Amino acid sequence: MKYYVESYGCTMNYGEGNSIAEKMRTLGHVPADSADDADIVVLNTCTVVDTTEKKMIERISELKKARKEVIVTGCMAKVQRSRISVRLPDSLIIPPDSYDSFSDAVSDKYKGTSSDRTVRGTGTNTDTRVSSIIPIAQGCLGDCTYCITKHARGRLISYPVREITERFRNALKNGCKEIQITAQDTACYGLDIGTTLPRLIEELLTVPGDHRIRIGMMNPEHLEGILDGLMEVMNDERVYRFVHVPVQSGSDRVLKRMNRRYDVAQFIEMTERMRSFHDDISISTDLISGFPGESEEDHRKSLELIRTVSPDTVNVTRFSSRPGTEAASMAGQVHGRVSKERSRQITETKSNEAKDRNEYLIGKVMRVLVTEEGKDGTMIARTNNYRPVIVPDDNELGTFLDVVITGCESTHLFGSVL
Numbered sequence: 001m002k003y004y005v006e007s008y009g010c011t012m013n014y015g016e017g018n019s020i021a022e023k024m025r026t027l028g029h030v031p032a033d034s035a036d037d038a039d040i041v042v043l044n045t046c047t048v049v050d051t052t053e054k055k056m057i058e059r060i061s062e063l064k065k066a067r068k069e070v071i072v073t074g075c076m077a078k079v080q081r082s083r084i085s086v087r088l089p090d091s092l093i094i095p096p097d098s099y100d101s102f103s104d105a106v107s108d109k110y111k112g113t114s115s116d117r118t119v120r121g122t123g124t125n126t127d128t129r130v131s132s133i134i135p136i137a138q139g140c141l142g143d144c145t146y147c148i149t150k151h152a153r154g155r156l157i158s159y160p161v162r163e164i165t166e167r168f169r170n171a172l173k174n175g176c177k178e179i180q181i182t183a184q185d186t187a188c189y190g191l192d193i194g195t196t197l198p199r200l201i202e203e204l205l206t207v208p209g210d211h212r213i214r215i216g217m218m219n220p221e222h223l224e225g226i227l228d229g230l231m232e233v234m235n236d237e238r239v240y241r242f243v244h245v246p247v248q249s250g251s252d253r254v255l256k257r258m259n260r261r262y263d264v265a266q267f268i269e270m271t272e273r274m275r276s277f278h279d280d281i282s283i284s285t286d287l288i289s290g291f292p293g294e295s296e297e298d299h300r301k302s303l304e305l306i307r308t309v310s311p312d313t314v315n316v317t318r319f320s321s322r323p324g325t326e327a328a329s330m331a332g333q334v335h336g337r338v339s340k341e342r343s344r345q346i347t348e349t350k351s352n353e354a355k356d357r358n359e360y361l362i363g364k365v366m367r368v369l370v371t372e373e374g375k376d377g378t379m380i381a382r383t384n385n386y387r388p389v390i391v392p393d394d395n396e397l398g399t400f401l402d403v404v405i406t407g408c409e410s411t412h413l414f415g416s417v418l
Contacts, residue, residue, distance in 0.1 A: 003029045004038035009046025011182040015133030017044045045074035049320035075152035130398045131178040132171035140184040148322035177398045180214045187218030198229030217244045221261040231277035242386035246286035250305030251298035282385040284313035290339025293332035314350035351410040358408035389415040
């Protein structure tokens with residue numbers, strides 16, 4: 001049968017979607033170019049916010065109307081199984097903690113040509129694109145009061161270094177130039193198996209080749225313990241000097257209600273330490289606007305934090321009440337209009353800060369890796385600190401180029417190839 005894997009949400013979900021696609025191929029099914037052309041659609045769901053959940057329900061209805069065979073995976077398959085089964089009563093629903101039995105379940109239902117009982121959650125890499133995503137762990141050690149993902153993914157289970165390294169080698173062998181390692185919290189990788197994220201990166205760096213490693217999101221409370229070692233591995237140009245560290249609020253009072261186990265001063269100190277190691281490091285962070293109980297003063301502190309730290313990227317999310325989380329029933333729910341206006345102010349502030357940081361780079365020469373197709377006859381390349389640079393489309397994917405930065409917006413740079 002022809003299959004198509006349709007993934008939504010975080011980088012982790014897309015990496016797992018690639019592994020699921022390989023398992024379907026191993027079972028003898030044939031990849032389709034689109035869901036329309038497929039007999040089986042694997043819907044790899046996300047439910048991190050309410051709008052995404054509604055999108056998933058709408059997509060389930062569309063696939064049902066199209067009379068597709070549907071296999072539902074991802075976070076929604078774990079935490080909102082009943083919402084799926086009432087709409088797709090005869091479909092397979094396979095949550096992340098059951099991915100080890102994915103092949104057996106699919107083989108039993110669709111009578112595949114082989115049984116792939118040895119493929120773990122990390123999967124087997126068959127990427128032939130420029131970029132490959134490699135999950136390094138399942139779950140996390142956090143207990144944030146707003147997060148539904150912890151209910152879907154559970155506690156930390158780190159994948160063995162040997163398995164990750166094998167996937168890494170295979171990705172490079174298949175022509176990938178950019179490897180994105182991902183997890184719910186990459187900073188806590190290995191704490192359950194006696195190793196650390198920097199040690200994993202050191203092992204990956206023993207694999208020769210001209211490529212780039214991008215390290216995924218890490219929470220401040222676990223980054224602090226490995227920060228020095230992480231900065232040291234970034235001395236190797238094959239590791240992007242880029243960190244994604246969500247602070248979520250500039251108010252200690254709100255951080256406490258979120259059960260984030262650090263304070264604003266610790267976050268600021270970490271950013272200063274990182275920049276003392278690498279003055280060109282790119283820092284990306286996340287902020288939630290309108291968390292229950294957030295006051296105007298709390299919001300003002302978040303704006304102040306952006307001006308103090310001046311991150312290169314700030315991802316802004318309006319608080320979304322998720323079923324089963326503590327925050328859903330907290331007192332002081334903020335009205336949507338207020339949350340939206342606060343989000344707008346955060347976005348405006350972060351855009352001003354990012355534009356200033358980008359303007360400083362105009363005229364500089366940088367080495368970049370072409371990683372994506374852009375819009376209107378352009379390609380997207382990445383600097384050694386993961387800044388996106390727009391270059392002409394006569395440059396091939398996977399090519400390293402030397403460019404001079406000729407202009408910028410708040411979100412990206414423009415480069416002229418030397």
